[in-house]
Amino acid sequence: MALPTFSRRSFRVWQRNRDVFLHLWRAETVPVFAEPIFILVAMGWGLGGYVGSVEGQSYLFFIGPGIVASYAMFSAIFECTYGTYVRMHHQRTFDAIIATPLNIEDVIAGEIFWAATRSLITTCAILIVIAAFGLITSPWAILTPLLGVLGGLMFGAISMAVTSIVPSIYSYNYFFTLFTTPMFFFSGVFFPLSSLPEVVQKAAWFLPLTPMVNMTRALVQGRFHPGLLLELLYVLAVTLVFFLLSLYGMRKRLIK
Amino acid sequence: MSNMIEGRGLIKRFDGLTAVAGIDFHVGNGELLGFLGPNGAGKTTTLKMIYCAVPLTEGDLQVDGMQVGGECRRIKAILGVAPQEENLDPDLTVEENLRVYARYFDLPKQVARQRVLDLLRFFQLEEKAKSHIESLSGGMKRKLIIARALVNQPRILILDEPTVGLDPQSRHSVWQRLTRLRSQGITMIISTHNMEEAAYLCDRVIVMHLGRILAEGKPADLVNQHTEGTVTEVRLDAQPGAPLLKELARRQIAAVHVEDVLYLFTQVEPDVLQGMGIPSASLVQRPANLEDVFLRLTGTELA
Numbered sequence: 348m349a350l351p352t353f354s355r356r357s358f359r360v361w362q363r364n365r366d367v368f369l370h371l372w373r374a375e376t377v378p379v380f381a382e383p384i385f386i387l388v389a390m391g392w393g394l395g396g397y398v399g400s401v402e403g404q405s406y407l408f409f410i411g412p413g414i415v416a417s418y419a420m421f422s423a424i425f426e427c428t429y430g431t432y433v434r435m436h437h438q439r440t441f442d443a444i445i446a447t448p449l450n451i452e453d454v455i456a457g458e459i460f461w462a463a464t465r466s467l468i469t470t471c472a473i474l475i476v477i478a479a480f481g482l483i484t485s486p487w488a489i490l491t492p493l494l495g496v497l498g499g500l501m502f503g504a505i506s507m508a509v510t511s512i513v514p515s516i517y518s519y520n521y522f523f524t525l526f527t528t529p530m531f532f533f534s535g536v537f538f539p540l541s542s543l544p545e546v547v548q549k550a551a552w553f554l555p556l557t558p559m560v561n562m563t564r565a566l567v568q569g570r571f572h573p574g575l576l577l578e579l580l581y582v583l584a585v586t587l588v589f590f591l592l593s594l595y596g597m598r599k600r601l602i603k
Numbered sequence: 604m605s606n607m608i609e610g611r612g613l614i615k616r617f618d619g620l621t622a623v624a625g626i627d628f629h630v631g632n633g634e635l636l637g638f639l640g641p642n643g644a645g646k647t648t649t650l651k652m653i654y655c656a657v658p659l660t661e662g663d664l665q666v667d668g669m670q671v672g673g674e675c676r677r678i679k680a681i682l683g684v685a686p687q688e689e690n691l692d693p694d695l696t697v698e699e700n701l702r703v704y705a706r707y708f709d710l711p712k713q714v715a716r717q718r719v720l721d722l723l724r725f726f727q728l729e730e731k732a733k734s735h736i737e738s739l740s741g742g743m744k745r746k747l748i749i750a751r752a753l754v755n756q757p758r759i760l761i762l763d764e765p766t767v768g769l770d771p772q773s774r775h776s777v778w779q780r781l782t783r784l785r786s787q788g789i790t791m792i793i794s795t796h797n798m799e800e801a802a803y804l805c806d807r808v809i810v811m812h813l814g815r816i817l818a819e820g821k822p823a824d825l826v827n828q829h830t831e832g833t834v835t836e837v838r839l840d841a842q843p844g845a846p847l848l849k850e851l852a853r854r855q856i857a858a859v860h861v862e863d864v865l866y867l868f869t870q871v872e873p874d875v876l877q878g879m880g881i882p883s884a885s886l887v888q889r890p891a892n893l894e895d896v897f898l899r900l901t902g903t904e905l906a
């Protein structure tokens with residue numbers, strides 16, 4: 348089996364999605380800011396008052412970076428699950444596009460690049476929010492948007508691979524309840540993984556959100572350690588594997 | 604006249620089901636070719652093979668000298684495709700649908716802008732330029748799909764059932780535009796299960812049934828070859844019984860029945876029919892058409 352490849356033409360699909368987004372950005376902007384603010388206020392201030400300090404910092408301080416990483420994840424996942432599914436299945440947009448010089452791999456790659464862009468936008472928006480809460484203490488935070496892109500590519504690719512096999516739009520319920528939501532709770536966003544039993548800790552390390560949270564925390568707070576390099580490599584590997592899987596899976600699904 | 608498209612031994616199987624069962628055809632430069640056949644004949648599958656949306660199971664297919672399978676991007680660059688299924692982009696306005704589509708072909712912005720204006724005018728959609736797709740009528744959507752297929756100034760235009768589901772007025776409006784395009788020399792392939800459409804538009808028709816080609820030729824020639832020019836329709840009270848059919852066969856009268864209508868392709872005197880128990884009052888004679896060709900070849904109706 349030859350490796351699936353895409354071309355620069357995938358940019359055309361990215362442009363299409365950008366154009367649609369620019370139509371709707373007003374509708375999309377408020378939710379992007381609102382939810383993380385609610386969480387920071389409720390959990391950080393509210394719950395944080397009872398929790399005291401975590402790893403030597405205030406609870407609000409602790410959860411800030413994880414909120415950035417997980418909401419970036421949600422926006423990429425949403426794009427390549429429901430977003431892609433509607434365009435592919437209900438609107439038949441992909442059928443229309445592949446009658447032009449673009450092929451299906453270009454379309455899928457363009458969709459994932461767009462998911463990465465959504466993740467980038469969310470990352471920047473929430474960085475502004477946590478900056479307003481005074482939670483950014485390192486100039487390295489300026490690199491966080493890069494993590495937004497990387498995480499967006501990874502979660503976009505994972506979601507796209509799922510989209511390539513779901514029998515119907517309702518099947519995403521499984522993906523969300525069995526994968527996305529647990530990841531949100533067990534990736535070190537709300538409490539350090541060290542408070543979990545050893546076995547669960549090890550498993551949690553493999554959840555792709557875990558390294559994203561750790562890397563974001565490192566940049567936002569300027570605290571680095573060599574293990575981060577390994578986490579970065581892990582994310583790159585997962586991204587590559589799922590990117591290829593999704594190109595392959597979508598061709599299999601759509602070209603009969 | 605050189606051939607724009609040449610297909611040899613084309614077969615398409617979808618796990619187990621044979622949609623196209625080995626067909627050969629060609630389309631000449633500037634020709635308007637029609638695939639005529641009922642639902643499920645394999646028309647859409649054949650067209651999709653040409654525009655690389657469905658890979659061939661077997662056979663050889665060339666578009667303007669390029670091999671389908673190997674050179675799909677280059678092939679698709681010279682094609683315009685108006686699919687059977689409406690797949691306009693509902694997230695975009697009418698005008699944006701065309702501009703975004705032009706971008707898929709790497710058309711420069713200025714060129715695209717002018718072409719979009721021209722196409723909207725040609726299809727009388729100027730007033731709808733800023734509207735969203737859902738506010739268009741069925742006829743307008745069809746026209747927009749065809750306009751979209753023309754945005755790259757294709758050498759070959761592929762139209763899959765271009766007027767299915769349209770009211771007669773919109774249908775004629777589409778036909779008019781297709782006729783004008785043909786006079787500009789663009790090669791066209793349409794599929795249709797409407798014999799009137801095939802007869803009105805096509806230079807040449809390929810009659811398809813169950814994945815095979817049954818007949819091919821100019822619409823008028825097909826009618827002449829397969830009928831005597833006139834068909835007698837007999838409206839019976841019930842399905843014709845075996846004795847009647849046997850008697851028709853014995854007298855070598857070519858007949859096909861669909862439920863309680865009997866079609867006679869051989870000229871017979873009314874007295875003869877009366878002798879078989881068919882009253883003259885139930886007879887209607889009319890000129891033969893492409894529908895009759897299909898009826899005669901398959902024993903079933905087209906639509």
Ligand SMILES: Nc1ncnc2c1ncn2[C@@H]1O[C@H](COP(=O)(O)OP(=O)(O)O)[C@@H](O)[C@H]1O
Pocket residue numbers: 603617620621622640641642643644645646647648649
């Ligand atoms: N993707 C597909 N998977 C399975 N069967 C298909 C597929 N596409 C078409 N078919 C079958 O192939 C046959 C021919 O279909 P089609 O080419 O759409 O005919 P037409 O356009 O003449 O109505 C039909 O029996 C149809 O159900």
Ligand SMILES: [Mg+2]
Pocket residue numbers: 643646647648687763764
């Ligand atoms: Mg069809």
